[in-house]
Amino acid sequence: MKIKVGVLFGGKTVEHEISIISAIQAMGYLDRSKYDVIPIYITKNNEFYVGEEVGKIESYTDINTLIKNSQRVIMVRDDNKVNLIKYPQKMFSKGVVDYIDIAFPIVHGTNVEDGTLQGFLKMFNIPYVGCDVLSSAVxxxxxxxxxxxxxxxxPVLDCKCYTAKQYDENEEAIIEEIEKVIGYPLIVKPVNLGSSIGISKAEKRTELYDSLDTAFRYATKVLVETAVxxxxxxxxxxxxxxxxxxxxxxxxxxSSDKILTFAEKYIGDGSAKGAKGAKGGVKSSGSKGMATLxxxxxxxxxxxxxxxxxxxxxxxxxxxxxxxxxxxxxxxxxxxxxxxxxxxxxxxxxxxxxxxxxxxxxxxxxxxxxxxxxxxxxxxGENITYSFDSNVLQGVKLGGGTKGAKGTKA
Ligand SMILES: Nc1ncnc2c1ncn2[C@@H]1O[C@H](COP(=O)(O)OP(=O)(O)O)[C@@H](O)[C@H]1O
Ligand SMILES: [Mg+2]
Structure with missing residues (x-):
């Protein structure tokens, strides 16, 4: 029997559209003699949709219509598979739309690629392709x-990392520390974004202020490192x-001589209007996705x-x-x-x-x-023991006033 692969893409991330391209491209190459492929689109509100149009790139020019013509589902574990159940469920209608044996996340960016979607899938005890929760998060x-x-x-470049709160409270000290430890020219970047969003170079103190402001607009944690x-x-x-x-x-x-921009990476005509560092008119092959850079x-x-x-x-x-x-x-x-x-x-x-x-x-x-x-x-994973016999709960008395689990030790 063929393996049912649920390809998940989209999600609440700035790289939503790129993920649609990556996923639909990949689905075209999954060997249909081995796999049945179920495209599962995750909207920017993290709702899951399946249906005829979900696997077609043309559908994504009008997402409202796509959603109207598709079926929202929720996932429910059932034996060795995960069922896709209609949501909201109508009375007397058959709830199960389809099922998957394995999930294939093709998502990019925070909220999806960072262990969030992997953790969600892990809870279903369903195999999923790619990095696990920890490696995705790290x-x-x-x-x-x-x-x-x-x-x-x-080898990695040394860096300093600050939260928005630390910067708010110790702005001058932090600026001085950066100048002393890192020095100019330097690069400031949000710790957890991609596609060059919020990243800039600073050659002097006034630019450092601007770079930090920019990075903190996109993340609450930023890092500063030497510009190579x-x-x-x-x-x-x-x-x-x-x-x-x-x-x-x-x-x-x-790239141009500066930071590779989102537009250079994905839009591909190299015009990258208004985007910092996109000078140089990088030309692409005209097709879409990372492969165009x-x-x-x-x-x-x-x-x-x-x-x-x-x-x-x-x-x-x-x-x-x-x-x-x-x-x-x-x-x-x-x-x-x-x-x-x-x-x-x-x-x-x-x-x-x-x-x-x-x-x-x-x-x-x-x-x-x-x-x-x-x-x-x-x-x-199947060989790992997730429970062991113990009588921990037998001796438990949750008396009033006792804090937490005190006294539960045998
Ligand atoms: N320390 C650095 N020195 C010089 N250029 C850098 C440095 N860090 C990043 N860049 C430039 O910025 C781009 C984006 O930075 P990167 O760390 O790759 O973040 P992203 O996750 O957004 O791709 C890099 O591709 C490179 O062109
Ligand atoms: Mg990069």
Whole structure:
């Protein structure tokens, strides 16, 4: 029997639209001789919809009509599958619309890629493709991620991290600390966003104030780090899990000399009107999704640099406990040759398929391997004991006035 794969996309995230593109593109490559594919669209209010139109890209030009013509569902676990139940349920109507055996989240950004959707799926005890709750969450917070990587000997830029409250209360001290510890030029970024949103460079104190204000508009936690000079960016995808993983070809996204903008990454005509740093008119191939960003594949680096980056990518993937496919982005100073891991995308745009094709892994095979890894993790999870016999509750007396669980120890 075929495996029913529920592909989840959209959600309450600024990268909602990109996710629709990534997901519909991926569904086109899922091998229909092995899988029945159920597209599940998550609206910006986190409501789930299924139906004929949900899997068609044309439907998303008019989302109100799409929703009107589709069926809202809720998920309910039933034996080894998850049923999709009509919501709201009408009296006397058949509630179950469909079911899924495995979930395939193709979502980008906070509220979905950051462990939130993974946690929701985990509660159903249903296998899901890709990073688990912890690696998704750690991967989304650039500060926490750096801390873990640093502890594992992976080069990352030193940074300072502040909350909005700390900045409000100690503005002058924080500015001084940044100048002393980091120095100019520097980069300020929200810890948990993507697509260059809220990121800017500061060369002097007045710009630092502006950069912090900008970043705090998008997040309550921001980080500040040195701006890499003579920047070359190199991305590498990794496929596998905490035990075994392999690296893809490396790419070099071609940007203007500043920060790659949302428009450069996704809109693809390079005009990027009004967007900071989008000068330079990067041209794209005209199709959509991450695959449109102008890039060099393979990246223009030495064999030795390529080996270093691919090794670091695999090491980082494993030590963060990732699963499925991730894309790991590096920065290099071409004058010194220094390399730092910049960030990890636990559900990369277009699932990084374009980095696997050059080393002989077709998109359908990539998707197959991602699904197999999810099933492997599910099997491993089955061997873990989630309860043990104990008589903890037998001795419990919740007497008035006793605090919490005191006195419950036998
Ligand atoms: N320390 C840095 N030095 C120079 N450029 C940087 C630095 N950090 C980020 N950038 C630029 O900003 C872009 C976006 O930053 P990144 O950390 O990748 O955030 P996002 O999650 O938004 O992609 C990078 O692709 C790079 O062009
Ligand atoms: Mg990035």
């Amino acid at each position: 991967g989304m917070d650039k500060y926490v991620m750096k801390t873990v990587l640093k502890d594992n000997g992976i 000079q003579n920047l070359k960016e190199i991305n590498c995808s990794v496929l596998g899990d905490y035990e075994e993983a392999e690296a893809s070809e490396c790419e070099e996204p071609v 102008k890039r060099k594949i393979p990246a223009d680096i030495t064999d030795e640099q390529r080996d270093t980056i691919r090794d670091l990518a695999v090491k980082a993937f494993k030590c963060l406990g990732c699963g499925g496919v991730s894309r790991i982005d590096f920065m290099m100073d071409t004058a010194t040759g220094n390399i730092w891991l910049n960030e990890i995308n636990t559900i990369p745009g277009s699932l990084s398929f374009y980095l696997w094709e050059p080393i002989g892994v077709k998109y359908s095979e990539l998707l197959d391997r991602m699904i197999s890894l999810a099933l492997k993790r599910e099997r491993e």
